[in-house]
Amino acid sequence: MTTTxxxxxxxxxxxxxxxxxxxxxxxxxxxxxxxEGEGGARLKTYVETCVRCGMCAKACHYYMSHKDPSYAPVAxxxxxxxxxxxxxxxxxxxxxxxxxxxxxTECNLCRRCMHxxxxxxxxxxxxxxxxxxxxxxxxxxxxxxxxxxxHSATMNxxxxxxxxxxxxxxxxxxxxxxxxxxxxxxxxxxxxDFMYSVIAPEPKFRTQLIYQAxxxxxxxxxxxxxxxxxGWDNSNMAMFSGDMEIMGRxxxxxxxxxxxxxxxxxxxxxxxxxxxxxxxxxxxxLGWGMxxxxxxxxIEFFWDLLNSGKIRMAKKYPxxxxxxxxxxxxxxRGLMDKLRxxxxxxxxxxxxxxxxxxxxxxxxxxxxVINCGPPFKNVRIVGNSVKADQLKATGVKTCIAxxxxxxxxxxDIIHKYGLGIELKFLGDIIYECMEKKGAS
Amino acid sequence: xxxxxxxxxxPGARTVLEDATACAAPHEWTEEPESSPDGERLAAVANLxxxxxxxxxxxxxxxxxxxxxxxxxxxxxxxxxxxTMEDGMWTVSVDGESWEESFDFAWGTTFSADGxxxxxxxxxxxxxxxxVDGAPWETLHDNANHFRIAAxxxxxxxxxxxxxxxxADIETFQKGIFSVAVDGEPWDATxxxxxxxxxxxxxxRVAATIRRSxxxxSVAVDGxxxxxxxxCAWGPxxxxxxGQVLAPVRKKGLWGMAGDAGFVWNPAFVQCHHxxxxxxxxxxxxxxxxxxxxxxxxxxxxxxSATFPVVTDLRVSPDGKTVAAQASTDNTAFRVLVNGSxxxxxxxxxxxxxxxxxxxxxxxxxxxxxxxxxxxxxxxHPATFDxxxxxxxxxxxxxxxxxxxxxxxxxxxxxxxxxxxx
Ligand code: SF4
Ligand code: SF4
Numbered sequence: 001m002t003t004t005x006x007x008x009x010x011x012x013x014x015x016x017x018x019x020x021x022x023x024x025x026x027x028x029x030x031x032x033x034x035x036e037g038e039g040g041a042r043l044k045t046y047v048e049t050c051v052r053c054g055m056c057a058k059a060c061h062y063y064m065s066h067k068d069p070s071y072a073p074v075a076x077x078x079x080x081x082x083x084x085x086x087x088x089x090x091x092x093x094x095x096x097x098x099x100x101x102x103x104x105t106e107c108n109l110c111r112r113c114m115h116x117x118x119x120x121x122x123x124x125x126x127x128x129x130x131x132x133x134x135x136x137x138x139x140x141x142x143x144x145x146x147x148x149x150x151h152s153a154t155m156n157x158x159x160x161x162x163x164x165x166x167x168x169x170x171x172x173x174x175x176x177x178x179x180x181x182x183x184x185x186x187x188x189x190x191x192x193d194f195m196y197s198v199i200a201p202e203p204k205f206r207t208q209l210i211y212q213a214x215x216x217x218x219x220x221x222x223x224x225x226x227x228x229x230x231g232w233d234n235s236n237m238a239m240f241s242g243d244m245e246i247m248g249r250x251x252x253x254x255x256x257x258x259x260x261x262x263x264x265x266x267x268x269x270x271x272x273x274x275x276x277x278x279x280x281x282x283x284x285x286l287g288w289g290m291x292x293x294x295x296x297x298x299i300e301f302f303w304d305l306l307n308s309g310k311i312r313m314a315k316k317y318p319x320x321x322x323x324x325x326x327x328x329x330x331x332x333r334g335l336m337d338k339l340r341x342x343x344x345x346x347x348x349x350x351x352x353x354x355x356x357x358x359x360x361x362x363x364x365x366x367x368x369v370i371n372c373g374p375p376f377k378n379v380r381i382v383g384n385s386v387k388a389d390q391l392k393a394t395g396v397k398t399c400i401a402x403x404x405x406x407x408x409x410x411x412d413i414i415h416k417y418g419l420g421i422e423l424k425f426l427g428d429i430i431y432e433c434m435e436k437k438g439a440s
Numbered sequence: 441x442x443x444x445x446x447x448x449x450x451p452g453a454r455t456v457l458e459d460a461t462a463c464a465a466p467h468e469w470t471e472e473p474e475s476s477p478d479g480e481r482l483a484a485v486a487n488l489x490x491x492x493x494x495x496x497x498x499x500x501x502x503x504x505x506x507x508x509x510x511x512x513x514x515x516x517x518x519x520x521x522x523x524t525m526e527d528g529m530w531t532v533s534v535d536g537e538s539w540e541e542s543f544d545f546a547w548g549t550t551f552s553a554d555g556x557x558x559x560x561x562x563x564x565x566x567x568x569x570x571x572v573d574g575a576p577w578e579t580l581h582d583n584a585n586h587f588r589i590a591a592x593x594x595x596x597x598x599x600x601x602x603x604x605x606x607x608a609d610i611e612t613f614q615k616g617i618f619s620v621a622v623d624g625e626p627w628d629a630t631x632x633x634x635x636x637x638x639x640x641x642x643x644x645r646v647a648a649t650i651r652r653s654x655x656x657x658s659v660a661v662d663g664x665x666x667x668x669x670x671x672c673a674w675g676p677x678x679x680x681x682x683g684q685v686l687a688p689v690r691k692k693g694l695w696g697m698a699g700d701a702g703f704v705w706n707p708a709f710v711q712c713h714h715x716x717x718x719x720x721x722x723x724x725x726x727x728x729x730x731x732x733x734x735x736x737x738x739x740x741x742x743x744x745s746a747t748f749p750v751v752t753d754l755r756v757s758p759d760g761k762t763v764a765a766q767a768s769t770d771n772t773a774f775r776v777l778v779n780g781s782x783x784x785x786x787x788x789x790x791x792x793x794x795x796x797x798x799x800x801x802x803x804x805x806x807x808x809x810x811x812x813x814x815x816x817x818x819x820x821h822p823a824t825f826d827x828x829x830x831x832x833x834x835x836x837x838x839x840x841x842x843x844x845x846x847x848x849x850x851x852x853x854x855x856x857x858x859x860x861x862x
Binding site: 013014017037038135136138142143145146149152153154155161162163166167170174177181182184186187188189190191228229230243245248249252259262264265284286287288289290292293294373 | 468471491508510511544545547561563568583584601607608610611613614618633635651654655657671672690693710711713729732733749750752768771772789791807827
């Protein structure tokens, strides 16, 4: 069945209020300014070279779940950027609503389709560009806009106040000392080997992850620190809302925290989009060719700890387990082999999903889609039945996903499709099964 | 850090403390030690067991102990502060004496330039502000960020939330609920965001970067915004002579420096941040990128020729004759840049150049092969340490005070400039 974006229109307070303020003239003026200032050769090349072959369709989980051609990557571009260019930006407010709905909620910027395009066209880049235009027009889904606001005001994603951050770490330290009396969560230690950074949902809802990380680092005898200032949150939803200026400010705070502490590298928790923000996008917007401080994802970090013998497993986690490959650290950084080595070292009975590694299907939460909130929840659940099928086919009861966003997205499909699978972070399993010297 | 003539400037090395981890009270562990500016004391938080903490100074514990003690910082005048908690309430303790008032949370101790004033950030009953020498702001706010103290300590400021907002209420947010509070009192004006307030010494005028809408960045001084709008802006600075406010701003993808009448540095840079004036205002330096991935320092808008992937820690001497910074590649291969030339040494880490206010010479703490060392004008001092603190020039600039821990021993070395030969 073929639908159109108009058939799928969803009410969202941010999108409705946004288009109510627009006229075609205002839209055109803004679009032309964005195209002139930021629409470089890359956009032009992509648009001009696409041969409409449709090879990208089968790459996209939305298409695979719906089998509706209007969800194909090329269709997303056709319904947005091609129209914008064709009409030189003179489009209606309602059309902008449609662009926003497609770009923010029907594309995870997962870049899977790029691997299937014979010309290497990066649809995610084009969708990011559409988001940038929507941001400039003030047409952004309410909930992701709110997280971008939070970033601007607090430099973290969840309105965590400066004291709440420190307080949470102090409290986690206290709790963990019941288990390991000498444990510390070192704050603001100059010259530590690395700064550990997390995403704001950790101090807010998933404090056990900070606890576990602290426990692992102490067991491994590492010289580490966390910053006691804004800059502790490595996540960046402004990157996905299209607010590049706030994205840059958030990344600046993050890197400057690491530079002030004179750490050798930043190790970050199990999050994918955050890695993209610091390793690929935010750093470059700030003018750095690479990251100013090396950034290591938890997968690589745990791989190091296990390989150097700094941590040892007392037992292996009982399988069978399967591995979900988060887009941003797999396609974005190539960590698929290390992820497998870590999982094999800590778990028994690994059952691979198919397809996997750089051809994995996205969790359908990433790219800011889950952050668009309740109005679009059903879209991403229905739009990812292909992932549910893939998970089901493994027959496992445990899925390891080293990414917060993936947990959010997978949890929802596990629930909706009654898969009865438990999700785990690598840290959950390492903490549970490692040798614990000196722990009570 | 301003050196004092009264300190012991007799050249030579002295072990101040045989064991930097020592504490006369029975204890479980001591934490990272801090060194006093004059090098005569070494202080560390000590865990006394049973969840109690104190502070040890040259191994002698403070008389009081606490539920928690951390963020040990020496003020520039040599007083030792810690953020402490007792009965669940937090305050700042200075040389073992806690401020009378305590708060639901206190953190982020900060000092005036000479150390005469000590301030901290506080939260009481979910309201936010600052406490200055024990006296909290009269007005506290729903939230506060970007806390600042003036160099002369006369004023404190922060970006504050002055109107409350419901969950995910993006409309209210975009109408503007933030302002800047000076000594607790907010400006009349509100903005979508306020960032990085700067306080002018003596007058107490405050400038901050603001966002008037999601797209319109500018600068406001005492609540009055510049007319011009920019695509982005970093924190402003005051010209120390004429009080003019300047800030790095972005227009059409490029950064320059603007005042209220428009650009004073043309927008020619891929990046421009951390502007800094000399004391007379004649020299304005900033970290800039001349093209993508090529960073250097620009002095009065003219960039140095050597560029690096990363440049940080810009310093300008009071007379403006010396401008120094450090450069790095992938957070290693640190180089020191002074007035456009590059020292020959390459280090695993550098800790920010220190300029002698009298002579303009530059000293820096560096790390190589896991050891900390000191380098002056490109030449190293033979002593190496496992842990070290910033070098401090003597008032006449003829000597440098080196402080560090080697093995277990905490030492202070007064090194004549001529001792840097490596
Ligand atoms: S969700 Fe992924 S596969 Fe689908 S269009 Fe977006 S980037 Fe391509
Ligand atoms: S596969 Fe590439 S060339 Fe073919 S339709 Fe998709 S984007 Fe265009």
